[in-house]
Amino acid sequence: MLNVDQITKVYQSGERSLKVLHDISFSIPQGQMCAIVGPSGSGKTTLLGLCAGLDTPTSGDVYINNRRLTGLSEDQLSALRNELVGFVFQSFQLIPTLTAIENVMVPLELRGERGADKMAAELLTRVGLADRLDHYPAQLSGGEQQRVAIARAFINRPVLMFADEPTGNLDSDTSESIVELLFELNRDAGTTLVMVTHDLELAARTHRVIRLRSGHILSDELTENAPVAQQAAQKPSESTDTNPTAGSQTDDASQTSSAPSAEEETIVDDAPSDSTVSREQTV
């Protein structure tokens, strides 16, 4: 589903360069809910940005559904995000000039799909905002805004959901209901979830927790919530450096990677990049 292969990220600031991520590798199978935790400055958000194709790694590769992100153009990445990815942000990030329902409709409208308004209304009803469809973000409370954002994230039926501190700007009661909603929708749709948070309690409710510190993976463990199949299939290692991932990935990426997994899913990718990937996928 999501494969991260030896990525590093170096920020250049003037003469000095700052290595934010060191050789990170992991892979997340479909349907898994994974939390990335770590203190401020550990590289969480940078990692999320790289996974979602918002930024390009200094070295290494990211694959979503076996599609290699490296080398894709900005517009190809946009199209890929629209097709496969959903986002939930800490600060909600609704577009202030659009009403709630319009915010939710945007991803579908982008694809030119019909019936976006109906689907959006259904989703908003599902998140409990049936009577708020035509309100502008400024007219909604924080919790309501995040519900709209979640509805927006799910409307394009993404296979991969990124959540960046989804409860960071909310009070604890509201947080609880938002998390419930997020997890519920996620389960129902079978979406893979990657969530960045510094809330360890929240992280413990996912299937898997990856701890980051200073750009290194400190630990990568399944929690007790993980389905039995996952626990059996994968025994997370102590640190990334020993995590078995694709060893010698070449640029054309046409080989089969040795992902540490069981379930097979072969996808022939028709993305307009030079990388036609056919590989085994893990669960």
Next chain:
Amino acid sequence: MRFIWKMAWRETRSSISKLLLFIAAIVMGVAALVSITSFGENLDKAIEDQAKTLLGADLVIDGRMPFDEVALALFDSLGGEQAYEVRFTSMVQFPSNGGTRLGQIRALRGGFPFYGELETIPENAATTFHNSDTAALVDDSMMMQFGIEVGDSIRVGNVTYVIAGRLLSIPGESLAQGLAGPRVFIPESTLDATGLIQRGSQLYFYQYFRFDDDRDVDALVSSIEGKLNELRVDADTVEDRKLALGRALTNLTRFLNLVGFIALLLGGVGIASAVHVYIQRKVNTVAVMRCIGVSTRQAIGIYVVQSMGMGLIGAAIGSALGVGIQRLVPIVLADFLPVDIDFGISWMAIATGFLIGMVITALFALQPLLEVRRISPLLAIRRRFESGGARQPSDPLRWAIYAITAGGILLTSILLTDRIDIGLGFFGAVITAFALLSLIGVGLTRALRKWFPRNSRYVVRQGLANLYRPNNQTLAMVVTLGFSTFLLATLFLSRDMLLTQLDTGFTQNQANFVAFDIQSDQREGLRDLLERDYGLEVRQDVPIVTMRMTHINGVRAEALRDTGDVRIPNWLYQREVRATYREEITDAEKITSGEWIGYFDDFDGLVPISMEEGVAGQMGISLGDEFTFNVQGVPMQTYVASLREVDWQQVQPNFIFTFPAGVLEYAPQFHVFVTRVPDRETGAELQRDMINAFPNISIIDLDLVLGTVDAILSRVSFVIQFMALFSIFTGLIVLTGAVVSSRFQRIQESVLLKTLGAQGKQVLGIMSVEYLVLGLISALTGILLAYGAAWGLSLVVFETTFVPNWITLLALIAGVMGITVAIGLANSRDIYRKSPLAVLRSA
């Protein structure tokens, strides 16, 4: 594409009022263009419709010497209905109150005008005049000046006429033409009786024709061209007049159009600045959209569509406004127009203005819209991020946009002026002016920052600091407001300069009273009147001898004119030359080459004369070239012994040709007296006495000239001020837009300040300081440029030393600052009034 349109509309609907304000920046420019172009079209149509009334006849033949028998025979052979006019300047007097004035006398015989009418009050006055030997028609402006009514008398030379009516308009002539010399029509049958046709009188003769058989007048003129040339007369046809007038008016509308275009460009600068700020505020929205999967092209598309939509609205409003303003233009220009303008909506003009407005919006909005491309989706999850690599390389697309913008402006300039050279010149001037404005604006703001008054009060420091806030529009406002100030200041300075220059005659004890057409036998009497009765000193008594130039270097002038080897100006060819003789050069003259010969009495030899160097240069004459003059029937051979530079601004008769003393003393001649009258009352009294004693003498009272020039200037400057208004309004709209667009930030700040304990008064103070300084920098920028421009004008056009009128400039600075503060505060009033809580809740 559907998505882009949809999003563009959604982005627009909630903030349409704010966006409209940005777009208002182009409204005035488009309005100016549409109104001027419409006006131009209507003018062309009026000229076409009223073509024949431009001339009042089918053909006019005019000359500077009485028509001889050959000419009259030619006129007879042409046939048709004819009229005859002799035109000259002379003093007129109103016996009822003794007022006197130099007027333009037109002694008329026959039914001129054949086309169009002499417009008069009462309406039938022209008929009365044509049927009477004792009636005159007098320019309305002069009658008002002297408080004269219809039925009063006017004296021209020795004849007194009854004023049959006020003259309002003459076909083909504008009101402004009557300002310098108010027109008086008298019957030609009384011309001799006036006693004004004497030696030295400058006379113009006109023969008007009307042909009822649709003959081709232009072909007719070509066929008799040789004869006309031989007779030293000119022929003027409707077609000629139309062309000449068209040229003049095209120049006028071209100039006005460019001023309108400047307003539009200023609006463009405002738009660029507003779009820049707008996009800065949309960074987050764009980042989120990019996360969701909107491509860069789509994101730009949304804002391009939005800008173009706004441009469309702005251009539409501007066009509608332009159609309305179009009605004002003829009022402003009425005095300069020789035709009556009918209103018509010119779709062509509307389309042109609309299109140019859209193009300018697109060009200026595009450049800041490019910033959208650089908004990374990463911004949705982090506020700021360090860029991954080194600085981004220079953007070729940005340079392409700059090039397209420059090309668009150049193309529009050429389109508007219809001339490549003028378009290029204008483009260069605009780029230079904008560059200078930006440079001065940036320099002043930098200087302010460098010498920041760190020890001043908090309110002052905060107000100044606001000018550097992120996304400030200081530069855009300095450029737009500065440009408006520049236009106005240049205008005022030039006007002051002209008036000061004319005024020196009064302030510097120079001569201010010139009497001319004095016959030799009147000299003694006039000298007595001046010296004995008025105690005035005759400063100069200049003899004038009239002659005709017949040969240059032994070749007949007529022949030379055909070959074109020597360029003989019309005045020299057709007119009698007025020359003087004297032993010394005057203070106003300087010999630049050759030798001044003051005395010569060898009647058989070549007479050494001196020639004005400018005219000599134009004609291609150099030292040693020979002229033959016919001095009242006696041929006189001369050669150019020296060239003189002449300061034409001195109040005294100046000459192209001067002869040495010794050869012309016995030629028929007349004289010019130059003196100085101490005050206006004495001048008026003297004029009255002189007219009574010597009716043929003409007087130029500089006081009156000054008043006339002032009147003409104020009409011209009214036109320019009217056009400058468009720029000023644009500047104010840009200012308003800038204030409104920074409103959110301002509200936050003022709330924060109030929460920290600032008084409403202090918040107000901070804003006042900010706008005061902004106004000051803009005004200074404009005035610095205007100072340079006026200095250049003084050097090249007015040829005088440039003494700026500081009072005008200070008033202008104060005005610009006042308006800036007023607009700024008016748009922020609820910001400083709002209570902190109300804002915190809504935020």
